[in-house]
Amino acid sequence: MSSRPSLSHAPFVAVAGLSARMLAQSAARAGLRVVALDVFGDRDTREAAELWFDIGAGPLSIDATRLVAALERAARLPGMIGWIGGSGLEPFVTQLCRTRDLPRLIGNPEHVNAAVRDPQRFFALLDALDIPHPAVAFARPADGSIETQHWLIKHADGCGGTHIEPVSMPGAAHLPAQAYFQRLSSGRPHSALFVAARGSARVLGFAEQLTCRMGTLPYVHAGSMGPLGAAELSPVVEARVRAAIAAICARTGLIGINSCDFLLDGEVFELLEINTRPSSTMTLYETASPEAWPNGLLAWHIEACRHGRLPPSEAQATFAVPAASEVSVAPVAPVMPKAHPLAAWRAGQQVLFAPRPFLVSQSFSDACLRDPCCRDVPMPGTWIEAGQPICTLLVRAASLPAVRHALEAQRALVLQRIETRHEPDYAFIQCHS
Incomplete structure (x- = not known):
């Protein structure tokens, strides 16, 4: 049985993904009633949620029909403020944005998502903003200059490193939709977590990404460590990444919690992609500095998406949960206690x-x-x-x-x-x- 206090008058929020545990726990910390949709149904996911729906099509895949049906059921709950997507929903974003009778999406709308998730548009944007990235190609060059050991093939609607494969030779001249070639680089994978609203962004921190080889997949996501300090990330690199995120947000209108994946080699960084959803690295900041986010980071995702508010730069921030009767009437007012030094955990x-x-x-x-x-x-x-x-x-x-x-x-x-x-x-x- 859950040890959470009674939330009988709090609004509902739905969270969905391959695993919804992180989102469910953060939402519960914000004082919201949670409906979780995922493929695992882990014990701590169910403990944080009042309702859980199985949306699996197998051990590690989502069934689109079950996903839509579960969201339709969630939409009928009283005081439902909307749904938040996590990892694994990338292939379904367009369908979900265009399906009627679902809860409101608390996240990036379809056109904003496409601006950074469509590879041709995204890398053209990076070039226009003079943001460095590994070389990309959208068709195999006729001269065969793409060598297996130097290039990868990526699927833009994938996640967790399962969308990254070595290039097999020979292959078709053209790629399937949402796929592209990317040249291997020598940097190590890192990420920055940020909250965006109204064309601006607040970077929450930086993390080192952990990967492992799984069969033929060389870069499967295996975790992360952070937040990184000056010893691990130079002020020069930090300033460059922050500037890149600010420029991208100004041009695309990203909202809510997003993450920026990049490679780092000394003081040289190359941007890889933007994940237009709350990233698993949220957990690092909630764990390292729980006093800074006593009501969880997902509260600020909701604030940014629904009301265009960003968290303070160096202050504690608590989240005032609206009563069910206030959900569609009044904006949520965050409470901002005095700033204080955060422990260097x-x-x-x-x-x-x-x-x-x-x-x-x-x-x-x-x-x-x-x-x-x-x-x-x-x-x-x-x-x-x-x-x-x-x-x-x-x-x-x-x-x-x-x-x-x-x-x-x-x-x-x-x-x-x-x-x-x-x-x-x-x-x-x-x-x-």
Whole structure:
């Protein structure tokens, strides 16, 4: 049973994605009633939400029909202020924006999303703004100059690194819609999280992205660490990235929480893409400085999208939740306490992938749910194949080296749980006979 206080008069918000846990927890922290739509139905997702809908078409994919049907049901809830999309909804944005009888989208409208997610428009914009990026191509050159080891093929409607593949030779001269070639660069992946409204942006911080190889996919998202300080990100680079984000927001009209992915090689940065949705790195800032965001960052996503308000640069900010009767009548008024120095904590999150197939036992699930460093805790009886995500590890420490050490220790602990917390053999037989 959830330990959250009664919210019987608070408005509803729907959150959707491959995993809705992060959004659901942040929305609940803001005092909202949550409807979660995802493919996992993890225990902590259900704990943060009053309702959960399964929108899966398989272990790691979304069914468009189930997604639309669930949003239609959510729209009928009293006091529903809208829905917020997370990772995995990229292929469905156009359909959802054009479907009637859904809750209001709290996020970037279709034309704004297209301005930065359509690769031909986006890289043309970067060139016009003189923002550096790796070389791109939209058709295989006839002279065969694209060599496998130097180029990648990317799908702009993908996410989590599963949309990035090595170029196979030979191949078709033209690419499918939303795909493009991009030249490999030597930089390391980073991201900046920002809130946008009315053509302006407030950068919340910078993070280092963690990736891993999964089969033939070389850059699968595996987590992040941050916020980065001056020791990890020079003021010169920070200023350049901030300027690039400001220019893009001024030209496109992005709203709400978005993230900017870029490569960093020394003081040379190259912009990769803009994710037009709340990024998983939100968790880093809520974890590293909970006193700065006592009501969660999603509250400021809603403020920016509905009322064009940006969070203060260096102040705590709390979020006044409207009563259900006020949802469509009055703007939400944020409360801004006095600014104070934030503790220099860092946070890290890492997706733990299964080293072998296993059945999630009640004991394993309970142990992870009690563990403050585990998120996305699977339900007992879940069958997890090798290479699929088990859970997300989340730690806080005083430095990035300490974060790395804590993640390794937590990883070892959870893997040990897999080996020691088994159900009796008959549980396996019942589930898989």
